[in-house]
Amino acid sequence: MAPNKHLSRFDFEDCPDDFELPSGDLKRGRKMFKKYCQQCHSIYPDNRTTETGQFPLGPTLFNIYGRASGQAEIQQKGHDSRVxxxxxxxxxxxxxxxNPREIAQxxxxxxxxxxxxxQVRVDIVHYLKTLDWTNEKILNPPERPSSLAPLRWYQMYQKSRSDGPKDS
Structure with a gap:
């Protein structure tokens, strides 16, 4: 390869566009998604992140399968800086x-x-395919609890009032 040759995104691909996904482990895919992706990407339609407690930097990966790139809202990015x-x-x-950097150029x-x-990528893709409108667990996520510290302080205060000395 010539040193000045401009590499296209196709030079880094190991799967053609019509690639058929081999069998994978959905449970492992969810685990690997949490390890590699969930720090920045939501799995919910409204792009909220309830498990990690931070605002996602990347687009939601809900319903990613079959979606055209550049369609989801990305925080602090213009349309020209998207894949x-x-x-x-x-x-x-x-x-x-x-290789996201090479594909995105x-x-x-x-x-x-x-x-x-x-195989890790296969498992993650199997998990991503479950993030759609048929997944009731994703469509109805649990509410993120507010801080429990004030509740604990209040409970300790109430307990101290009831355990104190009694006037006779």
Whole structure:
């Protein structure tokens, strides 16, 4: 390869666009999603993050499968700094997780180097395919509890009042 040759996104792909996903482990996919993706991406339609307690930096990955790239709202990003011209199916998802900077041609701000393990990517794609409108658990997430510290202080205060010395 010539040193000045401009590499296209296709030079880093190990899965063609019409790639058929082999069997995978959905439970492991969820675990690996939490490890690699959930720090910045929501799984909910309204892009909230309830498990990690932070505001997501990236777009929601809810209903990602079959969605065109650049369609979801991304915080602090213009339309020109997004991945474009990709339909998120098995092949593109697998390739993007392997080397996101090359597929996006440098237009990402993720601190994510990619996942080289083929089976981990397969498992994550299987999990991503469950994040759709048929998933009742995702559509009706538990409410994020507010801080319990004031409740604990109040309960301790009430207990101290009831345990104190009694006037006779």
């Amino acid at each position: 474009s011209d990709i339909l998120w199916t098995e092949g593109p998802l697998m390739n993007y997780m392997k 440098g237009n990402i701000q993720m601190n994510f180097r990619g996942i080289t393990d083929f």
